[in-house]
Amino acid sequence: MAILKSYGVSLRESTLPFPRPNRPDNYKSRRNVKWRSPQAAVIPNFHLPMRSFEVKNRTSAEDIKSLRLITAIKTPYLPDGRFDLEAYDDLVNTQIENGAEGVIVGGTTGEGQLMSWDEHIMLIGHTVNCFGGSIKVIGNTGSNSTREAIHATEQGFAVGMHAALHINPYYGKTSLEGLVSHFDSVLPMGPTIIYNVPSRTGQDIPPRVINTVAQSPNLAGVKECVGNDRIEQYTGNGIVVWSGNDDQCHDARWSHGATGVISVTSNLVPGLMRELMFGGKNPSLNAKLLPLIDWLFQEPNPIGLNTALAQLGVVRPVFRLPYVPLPLAKRVEFVNLVKEIGRENFVGEKGVQVIDDDDFILVGRY
Template structure:
């Protein structure tokens, strides 16, 4: 399975404290209608850290069932507990996911060898493509390009990475060390276009929750060699990227979706509503961009 183009890191809508399955299914349909290339349930943007295991599994199963093969589903299944990651990975496999998004263990701060052994242990239990998610700003540890190249060579399931470092030096090293068949995917909405330029194949995006056609359009334009059009999309998306990170993700993007009438305005602690001044800024950016 080759993951490419724009994949949306789906929010998880809540209603009265529970998973809002009706809104979620409608969001999936809208994403597909807008031309998105894939979806990612239960990542950071999906508030996976606050979902129970049963909720996590239900969200993934709902996503796979509703998408019904129309686009790829890359299921979030990571944990800082290797045994827990294996459990979530097995359930996503059994649900029919096309691949797994596996974050590096957070809080534990493992060594590079510990990171390698974590993914090797999961690979012994689950035979699906792995996209390794590196986001040092949240995890406290950076998966180095040399370690990723070792994993790509030794662990067949490790077929790509979601890089959220915004470090173009690092992503260039990854492209060099891991080769052209390795899926280098942006995890940072601000630097998708530069990452594509050094060999990336797409993005797992927060912003595409609210502007799927624009993010997919940028990736498509670049793939077709229309750099000027891709650049136009890049600058069109920049205000939305700033808006979606006015406060900690996913509070801004869930607020934006609520303003668009697509989900209820509901969070799960410790996520809270935006400060009033940031909500006003968000509304203005969405209005100026024609989103609402």
């Protein structure tokens, strides 16, 4: 008690007094004078963190526009469903070593839809802190709620992400004017990629919307999944586009003007995907990869990818529900695909294996 008492006294003694307002001599007699609160003492403190406007936009949209291979990175899990950051770091390191220029954190492939926003922002911040000097970190901070998209994007840039990925509002959807207002609400915060994938959102983002929001200097470009005709339409108007379809990305890059690809397949074969995006037209390599790409997307992404990475031994065979592994016959097919393409081209160092059904862990509460 004596220690606590003396500490309290020292606090009171060290507290700076608030400045008192100047009071006229007849103050007490002036009962109708409007009361004003005292002005708080302001003590300069030069070691405080930088304000948000000082760190925002440290990467320009032009820096993002030049990226040719961006990997939508997988999020691996521990048996209890929490993030396996050790495996995650190995995955990102492998992408860097094999020439990927950017990663999408918490996208569809990374299962951002199964994360709380706390998990989501933590993973973006972790990726920036560990790898932000070697690769561009693009955080998926999109939402079907404009309020959530604004808040998540503010947090994402506050923890240092280089750019944001924004989808159009799904499920509830909105009008075309609503789409423009939604994107206009987040574009001022920093470099932004708009993601158009009608198969998941139930609504196409038409060129009219993109051409309108392209007036913002922060629009880095569009991840387009509608097809190469749409890509060519945008690139002809000077809008940067990344193919969102791995099976079309070779032709999108070399025949339709796409800057590159935002890829799922590069989680597995980053070196080959880099060659596909950097090495010029290569129809033979493209044909070599198409069976693997077809296998990956037989079921909704990321079911195939999660199964494949577990079979390669680079992540634990843990699935957050509602995702479940591909059936046994498909797992056998993957082993054969790895042998045909060459195990040396895939991530990891362990031999590929067929995992038994009982070895997979399905987590519903995490």
